[in-house]
Amino acid sequence: MLARYMRTALRLACVLSAAQFALPALGCKTAEDRNREQALDQTAADLVQAARDAGKRTIRLGGDAGGSGLLTGPAKPDDFPKDIPIYPGSTVILGGRSTGTGKPSWSLSMTTVDSKDQAIARYKDLLSGFEKVSDLNMGDAALSIWRSPAYDMTLMVGTTPGTRTTTITLNVASK
8 A cells, every 4th residue: 555655656746747847848838838837836846845844754654564754855865875876066955765665765856056968967977887777858857767786766857947957856766
């Protein structure tokens, strides 16, 4: 139950992130598109503020599988894998940890003033010990999946609409 909940939550986070970054790439903006962008920007701002207000909070979720989640904001979880590189000079805005599957998984969102292309190029160098499994470029956003012997990782990099900020999100799962 918890694993299903965490997968659903992760999918929702991925969809929201991709939607936020992909809207401007569609080329045409209706009033509905602008309203959607504003709502997504406000939702993201509200989540960041909630994380800052909450500090560290352990969230226990019910279900047969047990497990727990930890939201850290604005900081990375204390046990975030040292093998996973944090983008140099970035600012962590939200971190999280889950043990729903019995194995830990982490999520970390950061911002940088570097461009999306700079961040992607830098991560290619930083992840030299990882194998790239897939790559998807959606204009203002890019998604890639990486593997190492110990971890599976999703890297999302995108330009925040209306700003000069690039957001980087790492979703890491232990094998």
